Amino acid sequence: MTDRAAEFDEARLVAAAKGGDYNAFHALVEAHAPHLYALARRVTGQDADAEDVVQTTFLKALENLANFREEAAFGTWVHAIAVNSALKLLRQRKRTWVGQPGDGEDDSLPQPQLVADWRPSVEQQVEQREFHELLQQVLDELDEKHRVVFVLRDIEQMSVKETAATLGLTESNVKVRLMRARLMLRERLTALLGEGPNLKAHMDDHDHAHLLEGRP
Amino acid sequence: MNCDDMLKMINRYVDGEIDPSMCANLERHLAECNPCRVVVDTLRKTVQFYKGDQMTELPIQFKKKLDDALRQKWDQTMGKG
Ligand SMILES: [Zn+2]
Numbered sequence: 001m002t003d004r005a006a007e008f009d010e011a012r013l014v015a016a017a018k019g020g021d022y023n024a025f026h027a028l029v030e031a032h033a034p035h036l037y038a039l040a041r042r043v044t045g046q047d048a049d050a051e052d053v054v055q056t057t058f059l060k061a062l063e064n065l066a067n068f069r070e071e072a073a074f075g076t077w078v079h080a081i082a083v084n085s086a087l088k089l090l091r092q093r094k095r096t097w098v099g100q101p102g103d104g105e106d107d108s109l110p111q112p113q114l115v116a117d118w119r120p121s122v123e124q125q126v127e128q129r130e131f132h133e134l135l136q137q138v139l140d141e142l143d144e145k146h147r148v149v150f151v152l153r154d155i156e157q158m159s160v161k162e163t164a165a166t167l168g169l170t171e172s173n174v175k176v177r178l179m180r181a182r183l184m185l186r187e188r189l190t191a192l193l194g195e196g197p198n199l200k201a202h203m204d205d206h207d208h209a210h211l212l213e214g215r216p
Numbered sequence: 217m218n219c220d221d222m223l224k225m226i227n228r229y230v231d232g233e234i235d236p237s238m239c240a241n242l243e244r245h246l247a248e249c250n251p252c253r254v255v256v257d258t259l260r261k262t263v264q265f266y267k268g269d270q271m272t273e274l275p276i277q278f279k280k281k282l283d284d285a286l287r288q289k290w291d292q293t294m295g296k297g
Contacts, residue, residue, distance in 0.1 A: 054274075133267060135269050
């Protein structure tokens with residue numbers, strides 16, 4: 001289906017839902033819930049939190065359905081609610097908030113330590129459940145302030161400006177955090193997916209030499 | 217152009233945001249620096265894999281729980297209208 005056709009379909013569903021058709025509302029939920037769950041899971045790092053976020057999002061959408069303008073995109077609307085609920089959960093859970101700038105926020109970048117091509121077989125694994133879990137686990141290990149920027153910018157494809165506004169950061173903060181996030185994820189994934197014999201440290205740094213041993 | 221310069225621009229390079237003249241410089245460096253080539257390639261894959269890792273279904277138990285909660289709320293707010 002083309003995007004325009006999908007939008008038209010969605011506008012029709014929204015109109016029907018506003019008119020009291022539960023099945024129409026349910027179809028909208030089915031269309032958007034999986035993506036919002038994945039988003040919330042990545043931002044919060046917890047299954048239970050992701051469930052909370054998705055449920056809160058659609059309950060809120062239901063409550064405010066009457067005020068929702070049909071010409072607006074339903075997906076954009078619930079996406080914004082979900083992002084805000086997920087961030088609110090993070091704020092509640094922690095004293096330190098990801099949106100706080102500062103604390104050693106300079107331009108220095110982590111130097112790549114592990115430099116190796118990834119096994120070619122990786123390309124065939126990307127559809128598998130185990131690979132999804134591996135990506136999730138590596139992302140979970142990233143500290144919150146970098147993880148959230150990476151999720152909003154690279155996975156959710158929000159602009160730098162939007163990401164900055166959502167998190168209360170400057171655009172340059174967002175860019176630096178995104179760069180660090182990508183480099184840290186790349187490092188960790190290389191440790192897991194890199195081709196053993198070729199794993200070598202960049203720039204004469206052999207701190208990670210122990211990782212090279214005992215590889216298949 | 218050295219490896220540090222490359223690293224500073226790696227995000228903009230991977231995102232295709234570098235202007236063509238600078239881009240030629242970077243590519244010259246990449247042609248002769250294997251470590252940087254590998255870092256660029258694996259960084260690009262890192263972004264691609266995460267971007268492509270989308271969910272098409274909710275965990276089954278949660279789906280049931282969500283449906284029940286929404287149905288109940290619907291009956292309270294819309295059902296009587
Ligand atoms: Zn180099």
